[in-house]
Amino acid sequence: MKEVLNYFEDIFFGIRSLWAGMRITGKYFVSPRQIVTQKYPENRKELKMTERFKGEVIMPHDENNHHRCTGCGICQINCPNGSIEIITKKELNAEGKEVRAIDKHIYHLSMCTFCGLCVKTCPSDALAFGREFEHAVFDKSKLTKILNQPGSSLLKDVK
């Protein structure tokens, strides 16, 4: 008797669970607003990448052309594939003392894997990830970028 009961229990449990699955897909089918696909080339103007998107490594500059990079070279050491090169120079500060400053922060986008170690380890938060992602170019040399803008200088209070 128990076997017979189990048999019918199996059938009804099966139907119930199958119907639960079909309800979900059926609901998706009739709710076109939930579609997550974006039509990319058409929506370029209004396309907004999310905060955590890793497009490329950038060095943010403020309105007075100041950046926060001290040229310590920690990002260069931490980069696993050598896509960052730091060239420093000696500079006189306000007290007439000779200090190290960044001359060129060279970033090879072609070698970058976007692991984020440089951004994470920078002690003075000089690096960040940009939202730009359309990097295709015809000339490989264009993928080598100098992140600090010409004529820029270190922000005052950065250690």
Next chain:
Amino acid sequence: MTFNIYDLSSFTQSVDAWLRNAMSPGWASLTEYVVIGLVFLILYAVVGLYLVYAERKVCAFMQNRLGPNRVGPFGLFQTIADLIKLLMKELIPIKNADKVLFNIAPFIVIIASFLAIAAIPFAKGLHAIDFNIGIFYVIAVSSVSVIGILLAGWSSNSKYSLIGAMRSGAQIISYELSVGLSLLTIVIFAGTMQLSSIIESQANGWWIFKGHISAFIAFIIFLIASTAETNRGPFDLAEAESELTAGFHTEYSGIRFAFFFLAEYMNMFIVASIAATVFLGGWMPLHFGTGTGFNHIMDFIPPIFWFTGKTAFVVYLMMWFKWTFPRLRIDQLLTLEWKYLLPINLVNILVVAFLTLMGWYFK
């Protein structure tokens, strides 16, 4: 009955009479065969291509995607572009394959679905052959396609093909029973195997309403079993991508592959139209009882729309299954058939016979 306002048989008869006037009877018949064959070929291509498109769209919407949307408006020409691509692909010869069987297999599969489509009533008077054993013919002919699948698997000289073909054989042999028995319930109700008479018997209500719970059970079983018979998901073990690359058509390329692909979708269409004809009234408009105003309004929608609408509904149900459920294992597949569907079906037939005997259904 007013559903004869869109009767196409007078049109077909006038064409027949005109042809017989213009030429000798032999030539007239030959012309008719050629014309009907051409119509079916075109129908085959159009329906097959647009079922593929519909499947991709339905699947996409169920997964919160857009689906094909690049070629033409809403991607309507996507499958045509795919077909052109497949036509231009190289037919790769397989080393040590059985050349003759390898080349014949796709044709057997496609001929089987062609044979089945001949017996389907599309509208009143739009019916190529009205056999008096219509349902039996369709069941018999649609199981021929498994021979093509077995030959494809055997002749490909590939382990994946062979395993896929063997699975397909086991699957179709077991599910054929359920398909036949579930159609038999309606045959008992209607008292005939002729598809046109089955439709006429639904003039005062479709069998799924008139036969209430028994017909509904038979309809569900038919849906499950026919999905399995056409090798579609969740019963697509014969071409399980994750295990067998592509199953029986692993070694096929270009247009031969397209034949298998088209045949799969046409089989789905045929199965859906059989379900629509037998359970949902075919081209018969929605009627309740006899001679009410509601029935009269329904008669103004042409039968061909009723037929396509019902078929599309059943096709949608099958796609809904496919994109919801995960694929069954071979033992689960056989358990489902031999332990659940077949006993339920047999009991159901007994109940239906009793109901018909006592007249306990809506007449």
